[in-house]
Amino acid sequence: MCVKGLYFLGVLCGLAASGVLQVSGMRIYTSGEMEAVNGTDVRLKCTFQSSSPINHNTVVISWTFRPLKPGREESVFHFQQKAYPPPEGIFRKRVVWAGDIMGRDASIIIQQVKFTYNGTYICQVKNPPDVHGAVGEIRLRVVTTASFSDLVLLALAIGGGIAAVVILLIIILSCRRCKKKSQREREGNEEAPRKKERKDPTACHPSRAVHLYMSQTSIEIDSSDGMISEASTKDPSSSESEGRSTDEEDEDDSD
Helix, strand or coil: CHHHHHHHHHHHHHHHHHHHHHHCCCEEEECEEEEEECCCCEEECEEEECCCCCCCCCCEEEEEEEECCCCCCEEEEEEECCEECCCCCCCCCCEEECCECCCCECCEEECCCCHHHCEEEEEEEEECCECCCCCEEEEEEEECCCCHHHHHHHHHHHHHHHHHHHHHHHHHHHHHHHHHHHHHHHHHHHHHHHHHHCCCCCCCCHHHCCCCCCCEEECCECCCCCCECCCEEECHHHHHHHHHHHHHHHHHHHC
């Protein structure tokens, strides 16, 4: 009797180790509550963890919708090897698959949400043998405009981006200005010695000066026969000396 009891207890322990632990191994995580502006797209995020290896061909994902008012649940989305959007209902052509099975992501996107989409969205994932476990829920609230906190965050994000761009431009301009200034100073330091060594090309030492004289060419015409005599070239200095000698001779004659 005791042997049978021990055997039965061992069987139960084996079942618990192989089945119960695996069933309780599926865990699903969602954001809980979300808010979306009427007419915009919203991403319903749902991730999961399983104690069993993930198999893309066996994982089953189901999304259902429970409205705020009393009523029956409506299918939103189904995935089994591929995506199956709802063929009819209020979510027809409004749901897009945005998950990744191997990445343990079962998220979807609802396009152009309406006020009738207010309610609770239920995400359920099965990864055999993990087919039981808690489900994830998201309570979506569709509003006319974004809340004050969302507007503040958006304004801060835009203002921070603009401020970052302005600061970056200021840094770039300052670096360029400093670079040009240093380049000018470097060029000025290189040209300064050259200016000191440079001499005036027009300056000339008196001992090296060369006196230039223009020669005068005269043509003598004989009035008697109209013949032109050969041209004579006279140096101005010689003409001056000749003039002086002639004057001296005239003074001697007068004496």
